[in-house]
Amino acid sequence: MIIQLKANPDEAIVTALTKRLEATPATVIRIKNHMAIPELSHVDLTPAEAANVTEVIEKTPAAVLGSRLFQPEDTIIELPHSIIGGKGHFTMMAGPCSVESEAHLRKMAKVAREGGATILRGGAYKPRTSPYSFQGLGEAGLKYLREAADENGMDVITEVMDEDHVDLIAKYTDVFQIGARNMQNFSLLKAVGKTRVPVALKRGMAGSIDDLLNASEYIAAGGNHQIMLLERGVRTFDNKYTRNTFDLAAVPVLQKLTHYPVIVDPSHAVGVWDLVTPMAHAGVASGASGMIVEIHDDPEHAFSDGPQALKPDTYKKMTKEVFEMRRLMDSWEA
Amino acid sequence: MIIQLKANPDEAIVTALTKRLEATPATVIRIKNHMAIPELSHVDLTPAEAANVTEVIEKTPAAVLGSRLFQPEDTIIELPHSIIGGKGHFTMMAGPCSVESEAHLRKMAKVAREGGATILRGGAYKPRTSPYSFQGLGEAGLKYLREAADENGMDVITEVMDEDHVDLIAKYTDVFQIGARNMQNFSLLKAVGKTRVPVALKRGMAGSIDDLLNASEYIAAGGNHQIMLLERGVRTFDNKYTRNTFDLAAVPVLQKLTHYPVIVDPSHAVGVWDLVTPMAHAGVASGASGMIVEIHDDPEHAFSDGPQALKPDTYKKMTKEVFEMRRLMDSWEA
């Protein structure tokens, strides 16, 4: 339920109403002149209360703090080297799937930067389907990421899988990534919600748009509003030639519903390197605020996800084209 | 199984081998220097036969006649006013969902042409989920289509749902459309396969890539090789904000596997007009050879699918952008 207040309402009455609703019990979220009460769909207002209210809407959106209803303007996330969200910004994030060694990561960071990326990706803690697959270098990997990023004037994004790692990883990264498998790991979402480090939340394999928005609300409810949402493909019957089904319509759908930036991940969406470039083109064309891709100079010997990694030259051609496409699109909006 | 023949094989031996295989029984398809035998995966060759064979491959692709293995070059479909497929061509198809009246269609055809479409779409026979929904104007609708297209220098695409209508519709249309619900209506596929009218085959809601290719082979096996494939979204769990999930990765996947042109249909993929423009951008960016979209000057009173129709001005802005994007992409390949 959303209670739309008048301009300059009587705050004493609003406070009393809030207390009354919270006692039912229910959560009351005040955003400017709106009160959102997700658990309720009806309230009987006293005449004094009604005099301060212009409208009561039965349904609350999936994400309250993330909704365009209450904040029409885009969330813009500012990092030392990157701006994510808003008109006129397109952010490229690139790097290897896993951090493999200090030397390799430095090499890849240089390539990423040359292709226009301002954020370096790389997994130090890896969520692997099998417990017997490579699980990441841990803290050493975080150090290599930080150093390689600093050396190239880049920011860092890396995955956090475990609430007990939140503080450690926060020391090294500029952005937390929450992986698809943890989209509804609510303990982890609450943990990153307590920090002030920006969070990139990936959509789960069976995550509906509303599930993703609700998950983002777990972070925002903790006070961390620096959130971006990542579309990386969903799981469908169509999985012979691609790993997932890239749901690009989710980009404009999310942009209608929420003010958070939406980022696309063509690498995980398709899982095969020679489909990444056309899907990167499609991704920027869908209107996303940025892109995250995997690169590797020797994909056959990559520690993880080699088949979907772009080699340096392919990557640089792709990003050049993606930036040109974005500039063309900017010209339409000018 | 594929038997790869030597250059200039002994045709008497090849003919005898063909007869031997056909008697097992099995279908043998000869394409240049390849013999494809879809039902078999193994054959014992005599020394004389082996001397004419360079390689035997166990697996046959889903579409034999449509496969890039045997025909690397693109199929190009030439109509009086349009060229579909091949480098440097991008074909726009537009029109109302249903043919509603002669006057309305003439108006819409003019708009479609002004936006750069060279093919006019419109349904005279409509596949509707409910038997109580509007089922189309029938032959009168076909006449209006032909006249409106001729008046504007356009070709016609319209759906055929019924093998008994094939001859009638062939008198009016330049391209048969086979709808998603009929992708595996094998009797209908065989019927259009006997004509020489180009066929636009839509992917079914649960159609895998291989299902779509196999379905195209029903048409090709009848001798009709003028086929294009349409991606229009598949059915997934994600159906609250969009009608279907637009599977744009299918475009490059199909382009790797088959030489038939691939067309995208953003209107049916999303089902909501304000998502059509971003998905049209994404569609052209994915590398498709063309696009089909629904337009209407008064969507609220459309006889069918009003919510997904673009109004004339939105349509013209969209096509202008799509053609610009295609030109940018052409510049990369030059």
Place this chain on the structure above:
Amino acid sequence: MIIQLKANPDEAIVTALTKRLEATPATVIRIKNHMAIPELSHVDLTPAEAANVTEVIEKTPAAVLGSRLFQPEDTIIELPHSIIGGKGHFTMMAGPCSVESEAHLRKMAKVAREGGATILRGGAYKPRTSPYSFQGLGEAGLKYLREAADENGMDVITEVMDEDHVDLIAKYTDVFQIGARNMQNFSLLKAVGKTRVPVALKRGMAGSIDDLLNASEYIAAGGNHQIMLLERGVRTFDNKYTRNTFDLAAVPVLQKLTHYPVIVDPSHAVGVWDLVTPMAHAGVASGASGMIVEIHDDPEHAFSDGPQALKPDTYKKMTKEVFEMRRLMDSWEA
């Protein structure tokens, strides 16, 4: 929209209202004291009309003629040797996937009957994914089916894929089967709807419950009310170990919504013979009115779908158990 009439309404007023609504235009379906108008959701009634109406419901169910709203009692289909639907009847249908030869079918019919089946299944016209796969024996197959069924005191069910075959197949069969791929082949549905031969309509691979009900309405709208609905698995991401996902909850869901009998097909649902028996148990336990299964004495050499066929002994053990389970369930309702 549903207009609920008073008992003994003024029929002159009802007729006038019907004409008025039909002119909008809309279809008006009168069932006892209900008027269903699927295309409309609102009407302004005159005082005279309103005096004959007890209630107007905005939403029309997916199948009007099939809805429990207007016919609470079960549809019961009576064949010479079988009763399908209603309390206390459970119908077993069995036979090979394809009719392969006269001798083989007679052998299989005997096995089917010994296992308690009263309906013989077998495909004479086969819908095959590839045009190069065995397409069925055609009319010869129909004759073998009729003879083998008669010899064993059984009824026949066989698939019709093509509206031009409806009359021919009607001469041989007791029940038309519409396959999953043709669930929304509306021309075919209309064609069988014009006959008075019972129809078994299979749910499509991406067919929602409402799609299936709407499809059944195409048959019923033609005047053929002898319809049964078949659940045979839907297509999902989970397709490594089973061909489809058997959606058994569809059985009680359909039974709530419609009066048509619901039949389960464990063979196509799983596609692997050793899963058929547990899914046959689950199928009868879900409350279905009957079951259709594939049997073969030599599955490795079956012309189609060998991997899912039960051998005679396995089949007979399974049906014995299924009938025992059904009797146990009957004891709860007594």
Place this chain on the structure above:
Amino acid sequence: MIIQLKANPDEAIVTALTKRLEATPATVIRIKNHMAIPELSHVDLTPAEAANVTEVIEKTPAAVLGSRLFQPEDTIIELPHSIIGGKGHFTMMAGPCSVESEAHLRKMAKVAREGGATILRGGAYKPRTSPYSFQGLGEAGLKYLREAADENGMDVITEVMDEDHVDLIAKYTDVFQIGARNMQNFSLLKAVGKTRVPVALKRGMAGSIDDLLNASEYIAAGGNHQIMLLERGVRTFDNKYTRNTFDLAAVPVLQKLTHYPVIVDPSHAVGVWDLVTPMAHAGVASGASGMIVEIHDDPEHAFSDGPQALKPDTYKKMTKEVFEMRRLMDSWEA
């Protein structure tokens, strides 16, 4: 890769081979006379090694420790009041979705026990889609569970969402439940794998059979082999009338692949109380080792998931029928 050793191999050679493989690096799992090396698919054996090996199989199953290949006999989990798995045991688990209060839980535990359940379910920590929904009573809820179970001679199952809660919850529960949303929360899986408390692992909404088995291996790799797997429905396009699609074929599929007991959860699968009884029938008929269901005496006022809760009388009728069905099935195997 699986290396099948001879009976009584030369252990010195096996140890040396193990070291050699582990140095590649790779994980080597020795189970009786098998060595499983999930990351590798090929090894060149020395003549001395080969003399101790009977066979090398390229592919490793998804769960090594859980595979029937290496342990054909069923895992049987023994709790003070319940036996889960193996022939002749069928375990009923019941209780409210959330622990709501001490008094309410005692009442529900009594009902659960009267219906034949020997394990009491109830959530003290609740994974809710929205952060504003009721999140559970926490440790107080655990105490109520333990007391209500003890009072009725029952065991306890309750969900753990957070690795930091593992020790606390272990003090109160007999079985940890891992919810669907956490199926691939690998940190949590590792944490419960270090305990010796039995774990009930729920299949995720988009979890394939192999994903579920791999997830179970995270637990087993920690040394905790007391695992049961729960089928609770997967997410598909078919979600209007049921919350999920109950994939009952997963029961026999899992039973072929793994020795862990398989439990069904009809309540979450369908999400609507009046479908629970037929799906409970289908669930036991599929051959599951047990069932978990939600009950409530006043579903309309339940703190969570009220619509799917069975009232006490419906629950008792259902369990009586389920046990009768199980006895009938036992008679077939005797």
